[in-house]
Amino acid sequence: MTYCCALRLKDGMVFISDTRTNAGVDHISVFRKLYTFGIAGERFITIQTSGNLATTQAVIGHLQNQLEVKQEPNLYSVNTMFEVAELVGHTLKKVISDVTSDTLEQSNYYCSLLVGGQIGSADMQLYNIYPQGNFICATPDTPYFQIGESKYGKPILDRTLRYDMPLDEAMRCSLISFDSTIRSNVSVGMPLDALVYKKDSLEIPNGKRIYEEDQYFTMISKGWSEALRQGLIELAKPTADYFQ
C-alpha cells in the first residue's frame, strides 16, 4: 500500500508521502511517490501517487515527456491549477485505458493522485484526482486529502488540523499521522518524503527525505507516545456505572 497526505492551509501547503511499495509481503521495494515540477517565480506543482506502480510511473513519465518534447498542453504551458488537474486527470485516464479496454479489469490498474501547487498570483490549489480522470478540490472546510492507507492517520488530522494552523504545527500533525500509520500497518514504511510550500513564494522546495534514524522524527514519535500515555492517565477515571 501507500500513504500520502496533503494539506492546503492559510499559509501554505504540506505534502508527505511514504515510499513503500509491495506486491505481496515478500516483494517490498522503495519507490518515490512525491514528485515536484515548476519554474521558480512562476509556478510550483507537486504530484503524489498511490496505487498501481506501473500506472503511476507512466503518468509521471508522460507528464515529464510532454515537457521534454514540448507537447501541448503540458504542465508548464497550462494557465491555471485547474488546467493542471485536467491535464493530469486526462493523462491518468489515458494510461489506464491504454492497458486494457475491459472496464472490469481496469480497476487492477487504478491509481489515485494528489496534485497541489500555485501558478502566478492565483490561489494555491489542491486536487484529489480519481482513476476516472475527474477530481475534487480542497477547501478551508476540508483542508486536507489523503490517498492510500488513510484510516489510521485520519483521527489525528480530524481532531487537531485547522486551516489557519501554522505550517510547522501542521508538519508535526502530519508526521504524527504518518507515524501512527506506520506503527499500525506494515504496508506503509519509511523513508518518507516531506515538502513544505510557502504561499506565494513560487519557489520549488527541495523537500526532505526522512529516514528511519532521522533524529527529529524519532524524537517526536517517542514524544507523542509519551504525550498520549500521559494524556490517558490524566483523563478522569470512568464512573462506577461503567463497571456495573
Add this chain to the structure above:
Amino acid sequence: MTYCCALRLKDGMVFISDTRTNAGVDHISVFRKLYTFGIAGERFITIQTSGNLATTQAVIGHLQNQLEVKQEPNLYSVNTMFEVAELVGHTLKKVISDVTSDTLEQSNYYCSLLVGGQIGSADMQLYNIYPQGNFICATPDTPYFQIGESKYGKPILDRTLRYDMPLDEAMRCSLISFDSTIRSNVSVGMPLDALVYKKDSLEIPNGKRIYEEDQYFTMISKGWSEALRQGLIELAKPTADYFQ
C-alpha cells in the same frame, strides 16, 4: 459497518461495541452487537458481532435456542472456553452454509465474532472467530482484538495498551479508540455497549449503554481533543531542513 473491540488483560476483560447498522446511508438502525451469557459463580461468556445482521442474529438466536430446548452441546454444557469457541464457530459456519451453498456468494453473508469469557477456575480466554468457523486466541503479546471498522481506533491501542494495564485505564483507552472512530467514520455510531469483567469474579456484569449525552464520555472526548492539541503544541518544532 460496526466497530467492536475486546481486551483480555491481566486483571480482567473489557468489551465495547457500537450499535449502528446500515444498509446504505439512508437505512441506518440501532442494533445491539454485544451479548452476554452465563451462570453466576460458574461461567461468563460475551459475544460481539460484526457483519451481516441476519447472520449475526441467527447465530445468537441458535445459541439461545440451544439453551432453551436443552440441545447438546450448548453454551452452558461445554467444559471450556475453547469448546465455547468451537460451538460458536460451528454455529456460524452452519448459518452461512444454510443460506447458500455457492461459495462465492457466501461472502455476502459473512460475519466475524469476538467471544470472551471464563469458565470455573480456568483462565479467561478471548477468541476472534472467522466466517469459516475457525478462530484465533488473544495472548499477552496481543491482548486485544477488533472487528469491523478497526483502523481508525487501532493507533491509540497500539501506542498505549499494555497487558498489565489497570482495567479503568484500559476502559479509557478503549473509549478513546471508539471516539476516534466515530469522529472519522459515520458508519460507526452511538450508543455504545460497554462491559467490564473482573478476572475470577464469575459474575455476569450488566454492562453500560453509553448514550451520546453521557457525561463521562462527553468529558473524556473533549478532554482527549484538548490533550492531543496540547501534546502537539508541546512537541519540538521541526528542524530547518524540514522546510528546505
